[in-house]
Amino acid sequence: xxxxxxxxxxxxxxxxxxxxxxxxxxxxxxxxxxxxxxxxxxxxxxxxxxxxxxxxxxxxxxxxxxxxxxxxxxxxxxxxxxxxxxxxxxxxxxxxxxxxxxxxxxxxxxxxxxxxxxxxxxxxxxxxxxxxxxxxxxxxxxxxxxxxxxxxxxxxxxxxxxxxxxxxxxxxxxxxxxxxxxxxxxxxxxxxxxxxxxxxxxxxxxxxxxxxxxxxxxxxxxxxxxxxxxxxxxxxxxxxxxxxxxxxxxxxxxxxxxxxxxxxxxxxxxxxxxxxxxxxxxxxxxxxxxxxxxxxxxxxxxxxxxxxxxxxxxxxxxxxxxxxxxxxxxxxxxxxxxxxxxxxxxxxxxxxxxxxxxxxxxxxxxxxxxxxxxxxxxxxxxxxxxxxxxxxxxxxxxxxxxxxxxxxxxxxxxxxxxxxxxxxxxxxxxxxxxxxxxxxxxxxxxxxxxxxxxxxxxxxxxxxxxxxxxxxxxxxxxxxxxxxxxxxxxxxxxxxxxxxxxxxxxxxxxxxxxxxxxxxxxxxxx
RNA sequence: GGCCCCUUCGUCUAGUCAGGCCUAGGACACCAGGUUUUCAUCCUGGCGACAGGGGUUCAAAUCCCCUAGGGGUCACCA
Numbered sequence: 001x002x003x004x005x006x007x008x009x010x011x012x013x014x015x016x017x018x019x020x021x022x023x024x025x026x027x028x029x030x031x032x033x034x035x036x037x038x039x040x041x042x043x044x045x046x047x048x049x050x051x052x053x054x055x056x057x058x059x060x061x062x063x064x065x066x067x068x069x070x071x072x073x074x075x076x077x078x079x080x081x082x083x084x085x086x087x088x089x090x091x092x093x094x095x096x097x098x099x100x101x102x103x104x105x106x107x108x109x110x111x112x113x114x115x116x117x118x119x120x121x122x123x124x125x126x127x128x129x130x131x132x133x134x135x136x137x138x139x140x141x142x143x144x145x146x147x148x149x150x151x152x153x154x155x156x157x158x159x160x161x162x163x164x165x166x167x168x169x170x171x172x173x174x175x176x177x178x179x180x181x182x183x184x185x186x187x188x189x190x191x192x193x194x195x196x197x198x199x200x201x202x203x204x205x206x207x208x209x210x211x212x213x214x215x216x217x218x219x220x221x222x223x224x225x226x227x228x229x230x231x232x233x234x235x236x237x238x239x240x241x242x243x244x245x246x247x248x249x250x251x252x253x254x255x256x257x258x259x260x261x262x263x264x265x266x267x268x269x270x271x272x273x274x275x276x277x278x279x280x281x282x283x284x285x286x287x288x289x290x291x292x293x294x295x296x297x298x299x300x301x302x303x304x305x306x307x308x309x310x311x312x313x314x315x316x317x318x319x320x321x322x323x324x325x326x327x328x329x330x331x332x333x334x335x336x337x338x339x340x341x342x343x344x345x346x347x348x349x350x351x352x353x354x355x356x357x358x359x360x361x362x363x364x365x366x367x368x369x370x371x372x373x374x375x376x377x378x379x380x381x382x383x384x385x386x387x388x389x390x391x392x393x394x395x396x397x398x399x400x401x402x403x404x405x406x407x408x409x410x411x412x413x414x415x416x417x418x419x420x421x422x423x424x425x426x427x428x429x430x431x432x433x434x435x436x437x438x439x440x441x442x443x444x445x446x447x448x449x450x451x452x453x454x455x456x457x458x459x460x461x462x463x464x465x466x467x468x469x470x471x472x473x474x475x476x477x478x479x480x481x482x483x484x485x486x487x488x489x490x491x492x493x494x495x496x497x498x499x500x501x502x503x504x505x506x507x508x509x510x511x512x513x514x515x516x517x518x519x520x521x522x523x524x525x526x
Numbered sequence: 527g528g529c530c531c532c533u534u535c536g537u538c539u540a541g542u543c544a545g546g547c548c549u550a551g552g553a554c555a556c557c558a559g560g561u562u563u564u565c566a567u568c569c570u571g572g573c574g575a576c577a578g579g580g581g582u583u584c585a586a587a588u589c590c591c592c593u594a595g596g597g598g599u600c601a602c603c604a
Binding site: 016017052121125162174178182190195202204224225226227228229250252255257259260261290292293296299301314319321324326328333337378379410470483484485488498500501 | 531532538541543553554555565567568597598599604
């Protein structure tokens, strides 16, 4: 059923990746826009895999593509895995229909057999090299009488099938670019079927994409700008097939910092890279949506629901967008700060395990404690992957907590450090065991106080400990830095970090004491 | 090189279709303050653009033309 439908209720869009094994950011954004367009208009989003021949590992690569899209939260209504009324959704399985279409075009004279050889083509190309204005290629045999052409084919002579381009020009209205006109003198009599016989034979991309879009009733094609100049070829093909074409919209390219099409040279370019780097998928989607589109020009952080509701291909910008890593990371941080502690804890856990700090079982066995740890770091990280290095001290040996140079330097700045450390240790010891666990329950589910219970610690809740310590400091006329810097170094070895009292509770009195003692020795001499 | 597309702060963009509300708005980055036990968060302020030139108009970022620059594409790849 050839589809053409402009009615909102029958919007059908697709993403047609070739199974390369990774989801390139450009593909991801194209998929996202198509998906948002479909979801926002009650239409359908279709996944079709362009697995034309080759690739022996296509099953694997195909799975990788689907995983990538799914990770982003994109889902499709029809596709190789879920089926649908217009299947098969694997291009390689649609060959028969492609051949059938080619047959029809041959009969109607829109295409012709070209018996010229590769050498002849090369010669022609070489001849065009120096020409000031290259002419479009017209097949040597484009005017061969049909009977003769058929007879030669029947006799076993090899040929390619080319599309006959007539004089004139093609004009169409692009959803994002407006009116585009391309003279036919620029368009070759392009090949729809490769030279018969050999292993490379078969239908070409521009041909099958039209056949398949037609068969699947695709109403709108949103794709990258690199396809803009292919559009007239496809338009002419729809016409030859006696069908109405879909509406086209060509998205601006995503650019690397050099201003050229984003490529491997620009660093991380696939969705999987960002997943591994610790970006929240929601942030990736949000950022991708910002490349060439804007909600209202004011709000940078928005949900997919808002994207779906507001997306309109006609509002996509025409100019390419340079991929800004800084802004991307900022956005990731926004999502991390907005996440619930429970969810954040869950998403960060694998990174901590992968870093070798502990096991998943350990974190699961003291989930309250782990959540409290994550809550402490929430406003300090932009990526899940930043968690391990920040919390590594919690898992370190008390006697050998790594001291960052700056932390140690800060600590040594204070002449009184050794006295302070020793005296404070006594102060902490005074809380030892004395019914601390009894009051901790008041601290709330996600709070550090709650974690103290899970961790078996025996210190008062952080606020209480803080008040008590401050009173203790006042007595000794000790300014906060003189206390804080040596203690922070002793407990964490880091120059900065979360509230010290929360940290002590997380550590528990035993570890706190052990670290204070170790620091007394480690910070004594030079 | 031919053809096609594009051109607002360093970057992502709003505004351009329906010219005046734009001494061009927001965000990232950067700089300076503030809050703070450090780090971070957060808050305030600053820096910073209509590629250039001609028109049209009472009025142009917005319309027209030219120039320049950038990108894409020129396969029996997808």
